[in-house]
Amino acid sequence: MTKAFRWLWFAATAAVLANGFRIAMYVVPEDVNQGEISRILYYHVPSWSGMGTFFALNLLCSVAYLAFRNSRSALADKADALAVASAEMGVVYCLIGMVTGSLWGRAAWGIWWTWDARLTTTLVLWLIYVAYLLLRRFTGGAQMKTLSAVMAIFGFADVPIVYMSTRWWRTQHPAPVFFGGPNSGLDPSMLPALFWNLAGWLMWGVFVVSLRYSAERRHQRAEQQAAAAALEAA
Amino acid sequence: MKRPYFLLHLLKDLRLEWRSRDAINAMLFFALLVVVIFSLAFDPTRSVARQISGPVLCVAILFAAVSALNQAWARELRHAVLDAQRMTPAPASSLFLGKVLANFLFVSVIELILAPLFTIFYNLHPLGNAWLLLVAVPLGTWAILINGTFFAALSIRSRNRELLLPLILFPIFMPALLGMVLAISAVLSGETDPMLWIKMLAGYDVIFTTISLLMFEIVLHAED
Numbered sequence: 001m002t003k004a005f006r007w008l009w010f011a012a013t014a015a016v017l018a019n020g021f022r023i024a025m026y027v028v029p030e031d032v033n034q035g036e037i038s039r040i041l042y043y044h045v046p047s048w049s050g051m052g053t054f055f056a057l058n059l060l061c062s063v064a065y066l067a068f069r070n071s072r073s074a075l076a077d078k079a080d081a082l083a084v085a086s087a088e089m090g091v092v093y094c095l096i097g098m099v100t101g102s103l104w105g106r107a108a109w110g111i112w113w114t115w116d117a118r119l120t121t122t123l124v125l126w127l128i129y130v131a132y133l134l135l136r137r138f139t140g141g142a143q144m145k146t147l148s149a150v151m152a153i154f155g156f157a158d159v160p161i162v163y164m165s166t167r168w169w170r171t172q173h174p175a176p177v178f179f180g181g182p183n184s185g186l187d188p189s190m191l192p193a194l195f196w197n198l199a200g201w202l203m204w205g206v207f208v209v210s211l212r213y214s215a216e217r218r219h220q221r222a223e224q225q226a227a228a229a230a231l232e233a234a
Numbered sequence: 235m236k237r238p239y240f241l242l243h244l245l246k247d248l249r250l251e252w253r254s255r256d257a258i259n260a261m262l263f264f265a266l267l268v269v270v271i272f273s274l275a276f277d278p279t280r281s282v283a284r285q286i287s288g289p290v291l292c293v294a295i296l297f298a299a300v301s302a303l304n305q306a307w308a309r310e311l312r313h314a315v316l317d318a319q320r321m322t323p324a325p326a327s328s329l330f331l332g333k334v335l336a337n338f339l340f341v342s343v344i345e346l347i348l349a350p351l352f353t354i355f356y357n358l359h360p361l362g363n364a365w366l367l368l369v370a371v372p373l374g375t376w377a378i379l380i381n382g383t384f385f386a387a388l389s390i391r392s393r394n395r396e397l398l399l400p401l402i403l404f405p406i407f408m409p410a411l412l413g414m415v416l417a418i419s420a421v422l423s424g425e426t427d428p429m430l431w432i433k434m435l436a437g438y439d440v441i442f443t444t445i446s447l448l449m450f451e452i453v454l455h456a457e458d
Binding site for chain 2 (some may be wrong): 066097124128130132134135138139140142143147151154157161162164165166167168169
């Protein structure tokens with residue numbers, strides 16, 4: 001049942017993504033000032049919204065894990081599996097966002113990277129969540145779930161501070177290359193391409209997260225069975 | 235009169251350190267090495283000295299603190315002291331606060347010794363209001379130690395804790411590093427006003443002190 005639903009979901013995702021590609025590349029007009037390179041926006045923006053969604057989900061699951069870990073451990077385990085799946089997905093989206101942004105920056109600004117507030121914040125955010133995943137890898141057992149949930153809360157609390165600090169940093173030393181990115185409003189004729197890709201990439205993220213979630217659940221069950229078997233043998 | 239628990243923890247840590255002086259000696263020499271290494275790598279001639287001395291000082295303190303923080307909790311693991319701490323009626327946050335205060339005092343001692351050395355090595359005379367350094371540097375140090383002590387406790391039971399601590403501390407610490415470096419540079423160069431960064435550091439300290447104190451109990455009892 002789940003398997004059939006997952007295949008259906010995958011097919012729908014592929015269809016939406018294909019249509020999104022068609023509209024973004026062939027239907028909507030190119031940008032007046034930037035030309036064809038502006039079309040990368042339709043992949044850049046969805047990756048940011050995907051990143052925001054999954055990092056927020058990670059925080060939610062981490063808090064849920066801490067709240068339920070003693071009273072309802074089965075629910076807490078599910079929350080932990082979803083937390084790791086969404087953190088990994090968020091890191092992937094963050095990386096895609098930085099790479100697409102970098103490609104656009106090379107064409108529009110002539111440089112791959114600039115230490116502007118938004119870019120720096122994103123990089124630090126990416127580093128925080130990679131650290132979170134490393135912590136999960138380096139610690140073991142039940143305490144790993146608790147510790148990583150604590151780390152997730154720390155990381156999320158840090159994000160607004162990083163953003164404010166880098167913004168103040170850069171307003172004091174303005175970077176000459178950065179003037180009004182693509183965010184100064186989008187022509188309505190381009191919106192369909194954005195919406196199709198937003199939907200498609202979010203669906204793709206949900207698909208991958210569901211796969212990763214069930215893999216993590218299976219891993220948890222295997223660990224529990226091994227622990228039970230060891231107890232019986234003793 | 236009964237002394238508060240965190241004071242007892244602080245006094246115990248100070249007494250332990252006074253007997254061995256391991257952490258202070260190691261940190262002091264390590265920080266000195268970082269300063270010398272950076273000086274050799276960057277060749278601090280007079281004009282650049284003012285620009286790079288603030289960052290070098292911050293990075294030296296950060297690295298020195300990390301090298302000592304790994305030991306701060308490892309000391310408690312011997313003879314299962316940490317397990318005993320877990321069973322005491324004292325709140326977990328007071329154990330944490332005592333440890334942070336002790337480490338803060340150790341690092342402050344290092345800074346007091348390094349400051350004159352720094353002035354000589356880099357030929358510094360601050361152009362801004364030098365007294366503000368007495369606010370900016372302790373605030374930045376507190377930012378390192380509140381998070382560093384917390385994450386050291388968090389990574390103590392991992393497979394390779396010495397490796398893990400900097401990996402999880404540095405990303406979280408980055409905004410505070412930015413604030414500390416820019417506040418020090420502003421005071422040294424006298425070109426901009428460091429108050430914005432001092433306020434930001436204060437905000438960072440308040441936020442993370444609160445979160446750490448609230449969550450330390452979860453970390454201490456993570457194995458249960």
